[in-house]
Amino acid sequence: MKRVGLFIPCYVDQFYPNAGIATYQLLKKLGLDVTYPTGQTCCGQPMANSGFEHLTQNCNQLFVDNFAEFDYIVSPSGSCVLHIKEHLHTEKSAEKAAAIRTKVYELVEFLVDILKVKNLKAKFPHKVGLHQSCHGQRGLLLTQMSELVAPYFSKPQQLLAQVEGLELIDLKREDECCGFGGTFCIVEEAVSVKMGKDRVKDHQVNGAEYITGADMSCLMHMEGILKRENSKIKVLHIAEILNAG
Amino acid sequence: MSTPTKTHPELSAVFNKDEQRVNWHDETLWWIRQKRDKSAHSIPEWEILREKASQIKNNALANLAEYLVSFEEKAKANGIIVHWAADAQEHNQIVHQILQKHGILQLVKSKSMLTEECHLNEYLEKQGLEVIDSDLGERIVQLAKEPPSHIVLPCIHKKKEEIGDLFHQHLGVAAGTSDPQILTEAARVHLRETFLTRKAALTGVNFAIAETGEFVVCTNEGNADMGAHLADVHIACMGIEKIIPKRKHLGVFLRLLARSATGQPITTYSSHFKKPRAGQEMHLVLVDNGRTVQMGREDFRASLKCIRCGACMNTCPVYRRSGGHSYHNAISGPIGAILAPNLDREKYADLPFASTLCGSCSNVCPVKIDIHQQLYKWRQVIVQEGYATSSKKMSMKIMNYTLSSPGIYRTAGKAGRWVLKYIPFAVNNHFNPWYKQRDMPEVPKESFGEWYKKNVK
Numbered sequence: 001m002k003r004v005g006l007f008i009p010c011y012v013d014q015f016y017p018n019a020g021i022a023t024y025q026l027l028k029k030l031g032l033d034v035t036y037p038t039g040q041t042c043c044g045q046p047m048a049n050s051g052f053e054h055l056t057q058n059c060n061q062l063f064v065d066n067f068a069e070f071d072y073i074v075s076p077s078g079s080c081v082l083h084i085k086e087h088l089h090t091e092k093s094a095e096k097a098a099a100i101r102t103k104v105y106e107l108v109e110f111l112v113d114i115l116k117v118k119n120l121k122a123k124f125p126h127k128v129g130l131h132q133s134c135h136g137q138r139g140l141l142l143t144q145m146s147e148l149v150a151p152y153f154s155k156p157q158q159l160l161a162q163v164e165g166l167e168l169i170d171l172k173r174e175d176e177c178c179g180f181g182g183t184f185c186i187v188e189e190a191v192s193v194k195m196g197k198d199r200v201k202d203h204q205v206n207g208a209e210y211i212t213g214a215d216m217s218c219l220m221h222m223e224g225i226l227k228r229e230n231s232k233i234k235v236l237h238i239a240e241i242l243n244a245g
Numbered sequence: 246m247s248t249p250t251k252t253h254p255e256l257s258a259v260f261n262k263d264e265q266r267v268n269w270h271d272e273t274l275w276w277i278r279q280k281r282d283k284s285a286h287s288i289p290e291w292e293i294l295r296e297k298a299s300q301i302k303n304n305a306l307a308n309l310a311e312y313l314v315s316f317e318e319k320a321k322a323n324g325i326i327v328h329w330a331a332d333a334q335e336h337n338q339i340v341h342q343i344l345q346k347h348g349i350l351q352l353v354k355s356k357s358m359l360t361e362e363c364h365l366n367e368y369l370e371k372q373g374l375e376v377i378d379s380d381l382g383e384r385i386v387q388l389a390k391e392p393p394s395h396i397v398l399p400c401i402h403k404k405k406e407e408i409g410d411l412f413h414q415h416l417g418v419a420a421g422t423s424d425p426q427i428l429t430e431a432a433r434v435h436l437r438e439t440f441l442t443r444k445a446a447l448t449g450v451n452f453a454i455a456e457t458g459e460f461v462v463c464t465n466e467g468n469a470d471m472g473a474h475l476a477d478v479h480i481a482c483m484g485i486e487k488i489i490p491k492r493k494h495l496g497v498f499l500r501l502l503a504r505s506a507t508g509q510p511i512t513t514y515s516s517h518f519k520k521p522r523a524g525q526e527m528h529l530v531l532v533d534n535g536r537t538v539q540m541g542r543e544d545f546r547a548s549l550k551c552i553r554c555g556a557c558m559n560t561c562p563v564y565r566r567s568g569g570h571s572y573h574n575a576i577s578g579p580i581g582a583i584l585a586p587n588l589d590r591e592k593y594a595d596l597p598f599a600s601t602l603c604g605s606c607s608n609v610c611p612v613k614i615d616i617h618q619q620l621y622k623w624r625q626v627i628v629q630e631g632y633a634t635s636s637k638k639m640s641m642k643i644m645n646y647t648l649s650s651p652g653i654y655r656t657a658g659k660a661g662r663w664v665l666k667y668i669p670f671a672v673n674n675h676f677n678p679w680y681k682q683r684d685m686p687e688v689p690k691e692s693f694g695e696w697y698k699k700n701v702k
Contacts, residue, residue, distance in 0.1 A: 062648075190260075
């Protein structure tokens, strides 16, 4: 049996363990041999996107040491996966790093492209808004992008359609950025918050009870805004919905 | 070289104080982005066109020197007087000298972002000349003594009531007028008078054709034509990257330009200039101003493919909510943020960070510039060259220290969660930019790692 290494990004580990647990349980349910290498920390993206990619050698080496042995590496975060795919380099283990870049998957793409999941047996009887995180969508091509003249497809929708009782709501701007953007949310606080407020409002006016997505970081940002507004809308990582019921 | 200026986060925070205005700015530009989508989707071969345009531009840049020499030769043969300017200063001097030679003190200009980049108006005004911008949007910002906030829609940040006030002050329109019809009429009368009395006209250049030595200017108001056709002297200014190899390539760009910019099938006027009419003098100034330096930077060379459609601005969720002036540069938005650091790294060190790297800009770009990838690369260069703030450097070093060791990471995570849970005011205060308008995440009872240890291993 192929071995799957579970890559749980640092902020998911610390603040959203439920997204990690749901990912783990879902993969186990699907009959996979899943291991969480306990020596992992972070993919290094927060530093790299801030212009400090040169400081990420240690993170990169740790990542390689933790994950090189697996057949697949799966993570509930499109943005972190994209970072690994595009920027994981090490001097000491260049070949291993190159191999990792080709076998790291975001959860949704792993379920759709590799496992070809057709029947999830999940149940979630709620109105759900899907947030297309930019790095997942435009970087990993999880969904067709509204800017391009090309046939439509959506991997997260393909999975959510298998969830009993779930009603996916329509959005006015289906793939607009929420404004999280890593350290952008701190450095550009004013614009980041305004983007988040607008993103959340689109879900609100269209009757969402939950906002979901394949990137917990965008959801964390929107959750912060929802809570400040005393909104009843909750955020859930897509793994938690696909694992529900 | 650098002049102190406020940074993008500071300027956009000011813009965001008026949320209604931000909403209106965002919605207006989004409406244009939607028009662009509709227009693009009506062309089944849209993506092929983009690829073609990208390849033509790659070819043009790879053989730039040859094409420029060929262009100059043909243009001269057509009777155009060709000048070369190494930088903004030289460009301004050349224009000034041409006007001086003819004893002309008044210039009518049709929108040219290059002259904005070179600060030509400021320069000529200091020499005692009068410059009138003839495109409506440009004229409005000129009356307001502001730079354009968008390369295609220069006064998109102004509401019609504000334009009414400006026209009341400067053009004698009745106070309180905000009817676009009346305002446009007033501008038209004022500009007609300008066209009829100016002896020199300056236009930009959208495309210069190496094969024939002719150039094309695209406008919606026809002002370039009115200026150029009525004036004794026509001066056209272009960045050296505006060259395309052959006339047959023009169709590819004309199909893409207006659709990307505003959703129109084509600009109202695509005017071809090949030679001066009898009795007219036609000058063409080819400007470098940092372009050959950018050519030499492999990672950023593709930014020179830009055809100035502004699609990246309209789609950019950050631009829409921060306004063009927050970029404190002639060219704003995502493309401006990759062009500006080429000219002055220190002054524009903030701009590559004014993005979430969402990638929408690269997707709408009609010549397929990898805009968001270049923003990422500029961030690395800017930090390596020492333009990061010391607090940012410090926090990144701490982050690196923490994340380099699983043990330290776990301890720090636990400590952080403990602080959030038991002394939340240590983080929930105004020193924390996250907390200002957002709540912190709720603290879970254990990390994933701790759960895994207990439940799996």
